[in-house]
Amino acid sequence: xxxxxxxxxxxxxxxxxxxxxxxxxxxxxxxxxxxxxxxxxxxxxxxxxxxxxxxxxxxxxxxxxxxxxxxxxxxxxxxxxxxxxxxxxxxxxxxxxxxxxxxxxxxxxxxxxxxxxxxxxxxxxxxxxxxxxxxxxxxxxxxxxxxxxx
Numbered sequence: 219x220x221x222x223x224x225x226x227x228x229x230x231x232x233x234x235x236x237x238x239x240x241x242x243x244x245x246x247x248x249x250x251x252x253x254x255x256x257x258x259x260x261x262x263x264x265x266x267x268x269x270x271x272x273x274x275x276x277x278x279x280x281x282x283x284x285x286x287x288x289x290x291x292x293x294x295x296x297x298x299x300x301x302x303x304x305x306x307x308x309x310x311x312x313x314x315x316x317x318x319x320x321x322x323x324x325x326x327x328x329x330x331x332x333x334x335x336x337x338x339x340x341x342x343x344x345x346x347x348x349x350x351x352x353x354x355x356x357x358x359x360x361x362x363x364x365x366x367x368x
Contacts, residue, residue, distance in 0.1 A: 226297035228366040229337040232329055239323040240291035244279055246316050252283040279314040281355075288322040288346050288357050295324070301337060301362040308357040312348070319349040324359075337364040 261268035269277040285308040328341035344357040
């Protein structure tokens with residue numbers, strides 16, 4: 219099967235209450251790439267000596283990168299069936315540090331049929347926890363997903 223072929227969840231298969239998740243261990247590379255991609259070189263992210271004197275005791279991952287890591291689970295769950303990621307919101311509750319393993323768990327809270335789009339909108343809520351079970355972020359999203367043809 220080609221990577222372009224649909225193999226994610228189809229709209230007509232998704233049900234409220236469904237749960238999916240993914241995990242990723244944050245590395246030094248995530249901090250460096252985050253600074254470069256976002257253009258945010260704040261010393262809380264890029265300067266270990268400065269960050270040691272700050273409130274977290276070490277450098278921390280950009281919130282935008284934490285949010286992106288959370289959103290990756292949605293992209294993979296709807297791999298090949300997504301039409302568009304319509305909305306993504308995140309609220310950060312604890313720092314993410316290099317070495318942390320972040321598990322993002324998403325729950326389908328509503329499905330909204332859009333027959334004119336041959337699919338519908340899947341409304342989602344998420345929680346991201348580190349390896350110690352600490353909630354580092356909560357989020358929500360909406361994604362437009364294709365229905366299975368036929």
